[in-house]
Amino acid sequence: MTNAAAPTLTKKDFVSDQDVRWCPGCGDYSILAQTQKTMPDLGVxxxxxxxxxxxxxxxxFPYYMDTFGFHTIHGRAPAIASGVKLANPDLSVWVITGDGDGLSIGGNHLIHLLRRNLDINIVLFNNEIYGLTKGQYSPTSEFGKKTKSSPFGSLDRPFTPPSVALGAQSTFVARTVDSNTAHLQASLKRAYEHQGTSFLEVYQNCLIYNDGAFSHVTDKAVKDDNILDLKHGEPMVFGKEADKGIRLDGFTAEVVTVGKDVSADDLLVHDEHDQNLAAILANFTEDDLLPTPLGVIYSEEQPKYEALMTEQIEAAKEKLGEGDLQQxxxxTDTWEVT
Amino acid sequence: MIAELPLVVINVQRAGPSTGMPTKTEQADLFLAMYGRNGESPAPVLAPSTPGDCFFTTYEACRIALKYMTPVFILTDAFLANGSEPWMIPSLEDIPTIDVSYAEASDGHYMPYERDEETLARRWAIPGMSGLEHRIGGLEREHISGNISYDPDNHDLMVRLRAEKVAGMTREIPPTEVYGDSTGDLLVLGWGSTFGAIRTSVEALRSEGKSVSHAHLKWLNPLPADLGENLLRFQKVLIPEVNSGQLIKLIRSEFLIDAEGLNLVRGKPFRKSQIISKVEEIL
Known part of the structure; x- marks a missing residue:
């Protein structure tokens, strides 16, 4: 996919001439800007x-990127992206979706792309609300949320996107936040580098219909005490004073104070290749006492669908010879009548 | 439809609605193919008349989809899909190659909705073609540039251009073949899998000296340009369909002809006797 002869690209090369039509202050602006900044560094x-x-x-999103782009059918981007990738595996294919598009109407398409493991990068903007339709509860809205479509509180238990992805056999699951530009850029890069389907959840603030949904991980005053910044091979330490840690009690994670009752050696060490650990980490967001994990929750190397497809075609050709359309x-069951 | 990309949709019709009678035949999706979309978005609709004809109809649909940059609908049905007939397998050498032309990069901005003057097909560039990066999607496009546009006049123009593109495909349709005399008391007009039943019925009726002819439509949208004049050469027109009357509504509204229908919606193909007795009733 890399092209050594490619001219040096800059962010400007990825900015289309179209007016951006998101609400002023929308978290989408940052995701767009970080994507435009990151793309030139990928060597594609x-x-x-x-x-x-x-x-x-x-x-x-695609309208604002000066690349090939397709604003397709509600929930069906994974299906169309799969076709694009299989027709030309040399392309760097990105699916842009949201919590409504990807997890409501498109939930089925999403899980099958994840399990097939094509080398496609999925970026799911999660604002925990239906924004475009003006504020109805989404599959990631919290239980009891009062919205225009749930005036007495939502009765739906929400999805945790990384848990959905892991359940669908995803080979790469990560989470980042719109306002943390450096982390967002690094996450996009990691998603690109992963050979297989990458699932990147981006916490995205909807200023109009769900403002502050992620203030616990974006407000300077409190975020350090609420973010668990995952680093492969390093103990899970967090907090403004870096004095809190995660310890496992059986399969249950708990927050401990480092130095007081435990030493750093007792803390859980992040291993992004451990599927069981990933499942535990993905569930952290359902527990108010635990911090929110950001970064790469899980990654594993598995054969890419398109590689398996090419191999299968080559093997069949070797065994049966080149195809003959006429034949x-x-x-095998035809004859000529005279 | 709005993306104007080549696509062939094959609808093997069966008795509906819903799961209906899955193993039984019906011709009841003509209106679905014609109108089953939001907005005004006509598409070419083709129907093969015999199992062997499915091959050439599909080839033709692919050619049209690529030449005109459009989805094409093919309507077959359970009777055709389960049917068989002796068929001379074509030699690939005799089948013309379908040429596909792509846009070429130039110094200026690529205009994805610039159209061919004759066919009105837009220009095609696929991902990976340097200098032709562009965006398409489900929102209304601006004529030529392909940018999103909510301009009222532009929308009106685009609706008309998309319709005109499909209407212009009459240039692809060969002259209507009328079996029997080109003028007379009755023309039996059919489409799709009813071909065999209609033709054998008309043959039998003609051998008895009845003034009956047969025409069969492969193109349902657009209808052949010469269809109206052919219909007007007959005193009466009978349209047998395995539905409660769909082609007949198109013919009546298009040509203001008081055609009669023969409509049996029983999940079964027509029998020769059913058509013959209807013709005898009319004549």
Whole structure:
């Protein structure tokens, strides 16, 4: 996918001439800017990028990238992106979706792309609300949330996107936040580098319909006490004073104070290749006492679908010879009548 | 539809609605193919008349989809899909190659909705083609530039251009073949899998000296340009369909002809006797 001869690209090369139509202050602006900043560093020539989106606020994204882009059908970006990738595996294909597009109407398409493991990068903007349709509860809205479509509180238990992805056999699951530009850029890079389907959840603030949904991980005053910044091979330490840690009691994670009752050696060490640990980490967000993990929750190397497909075709050719269309049409059970 | 990309949709019709009678035949999705979309978005609709004809109809649909940059609908049905007939397997050498042309990068901005003057097909560039990066999608496009546009006049123009593109495909349709005399008392007009039943019925009726002819439509949208004049050469027109009357509504509204229908919606193909007795009733 890398192209050594490609001219040096800059952020400007990825900015299209279209007016951005998100609300002022929307978290989407940062995700767009960080993506435009990150793309030139990937060593891919510009014409090889394809951004495929479904429908929703997030899914207008391709219009603002000066690359090939397709604003497709609600929830069906994974299906169309799969076709784009299989037709031309040399492309760098990105799916842009949201919590509504990706987890409501498109939930089924999403899980099958994840389990097939095509080398496609999924960026799911999670604002825990339906923004484009003006504020109804989404599959990630919290239980009891009062919205226009749930005036007495939502009765739906929400999805935790990384748990959904892990359940669907995803080979790469990560989480980042719109306002943490450095972390967002690094996460996009990691998602790109992963050979297989990458699932990146981005906490994204909807200023109009769900402002502050992620203030616990964005407000300077409290965020350090609420973010668990995952680093492979390092003990899980967090807090403003870096004095809190995560320890496992059986399969249950608990917060401990480092130095007081435990030493750093007793803390859980992050291993992004451990699927069981990933499942525990993904569930942290359901527990108010635990911090929110950011970074790479899980990654594993598995064969890419397109590679398996190419191999299968080559193996079949080797065994059966090059295909012959005329023979195929004639079949084996035909004869000529005179 | 709005993306104007080549696509062939094959609908093997069966008795509906819903799961209906899955193993039984019906021709009831003509209106679905014609109108089953939001907005005004006509698409070419083709129907093969015999199992062997499915091959060439599909080839033709692919050619049209690529030449005009459009989805194409093919309507077959359970009777055709389960049917068989002696068929001379074509030699690939005799089948013309379908040429596909792509846009070429130039110094200026690529205009994805610039159209061919004759066919009105837009220009095609696929991911990976340097200098042709562009965005398409489900929102209304601006004529030529392909940018999102909510401009009222532009929308009106685009709706008309998309319709005109499909209407112009009459240039692809060969002259209507009328079996029997080109003028007379009755023309039996059919489409799709009813071909065999209609043709054998008309043959039998003609051998008895009845003034009956047969025309069969492969193109349902657009209808052949010469269809109206052919219909007007007959006193009466009978349209047998395995539905409660769909092509007949198109013909009546298009040509203001008081055609009669023969409509049996029983999940079964027509029998020769059913058509013959209807013709005898009319004549």
């Amino acid at each position: 020539s510009k014409e090889k990028f394809v951004f495929v989106a479904g429908i929703g606020c997030s899914s207008r 195929l049409i004639a079949g």
